[in-house]
Amino acid sequence: MTPAPDRLLAMYAGMLRVRLFEERVRELFAGGRIPGFLHTSVGQEAVAVGVCAALRPDDYVLSTHRGHGHLVAKGGSLRGLMAELYGKANGICHGKGGTMHIADASVGYLGANGVLAAGCVLAPGVGLSIKHRRSGQVVVAFFGDGAANRGPFHEGVNLAALWKLPVIFVCENNRWASTSAHALSTAGGSIAARAAGYGIPGESIDGNDVLAVWDAVTRAAARGRRGDGPSLVEAHTIRWVGHFEGDPQAYRSKEEVAAGRRTDPVARLERLLRDAKVLDDAHAQRVRDGIVAEIDDAVAHAEASPLPEPHEALTDLFASYPWRD
Ligand SMILES: Cc1ncc(C[n+]2csc(CCOP(=O)(O)OP(=O)(O)O)c2C)c(N)n1
DSSP states (O other): OOOOHHHHHHHHHHHHHHHHHHHHHHHHHHTTOSOSOOOOOTTOHHHHHHHHHTSOTTOEEEOOSSOHHHHHHTTOOHHHHHHHHTTOTTSTTTTSSTTTSOOBGGGTBOOOOSSTTHHHHHHHHHHHHHHHHTOOOOEEEEEETTGGGSHHHHHHHHHHHHTTOOEEEEEEEOSEETTEEHHHHOTTSOSGGGGGGGTSOEEEEETTOHHHHHHHHHHHHHHHHHTOOOEEEEEEOOOOSOSSTTOOOTTSOHHHHHHHHTTOHHHHHHHHHHHTTSOOHHHHHHHHHHHHHHHHHHHHHHHHSOOOOGGGTTTTSSOOOTTTO
8 A cells, every 4th residue: 555645745844854953953952051860863754754644633642751753743833842841831841840840731742751661551541441431543552662661551452452441552663772782681572573472463574664664653643543453563773862862872883773773763754755767856846845834933932932931830731620610
């Protein structure tokens, strides 16, 4: 199955948007403009974009500590996200979520999460709500290869499989869990193969091929919407940058990172589009210029936005319950 040319172009622009956004975030962080501690997803764009391109706008995603790309791909506003990373009052969560606790329910982004594999146990809850409402939606739980070795992954997959919930578990296997190599920390080798233990489909795919990701998630979403239950997709990709910004990466070689860059998912789709005569130099430049202008605007907006007022420190921290007020 191959998407129409306009959808391919949208995937290309989507990946470039994530790439350029994350690269700008890295620069801003290094220059001291963005506070705190953050993880970027440079190199992993095909997973975020391939997954979200296969979803409906009203579908949900549960993200991770490396979640900017997931939010951008799900349709989150660059202005709102950038201002949030700055901790400013105009951010999506009014500056109180930051990189690791941002959420934007308006686009179905139910939250980044600093707790590894937390999305795997939240997803069955979301899936149960979908099932009760018979809304035909699906929910994606993103998690890393390191997170797949935590209990919540197994608990979440078990429950979703038992109750046939419309959940798609998407493992972004970028070969490293912080400083721990996948091969030295993961029994059995394959995370996708763990699906068999729960009686659900598990697929291992090239996560640097946006079309392979889109195809696998399109099928998993159709299965979820039919009421047949969850799927597990293991997308093999590469983190081009440190685990966190400022990571000296003493645990891996420069050659490994250089080899990773040769599998560039953005350049790969660009080549395909150029070969198919769907994209030429002028068009590619227009796409890039448009994205750069949008990022410039998001940075200007974040810089100009105020910090939250001290008296607002406790506002929006707790959900309001309809039966209370
Ligand atoms: C429950 C829990 N344990 C430990 C950590 C600290 N920690 C943050 S990121 C990370 C590695 C995560 O690796 P992986 O799941 O593969 O995701 P990646 O960082 O590669 O995207 C660890 C151990 C945490 N955030 N949560």
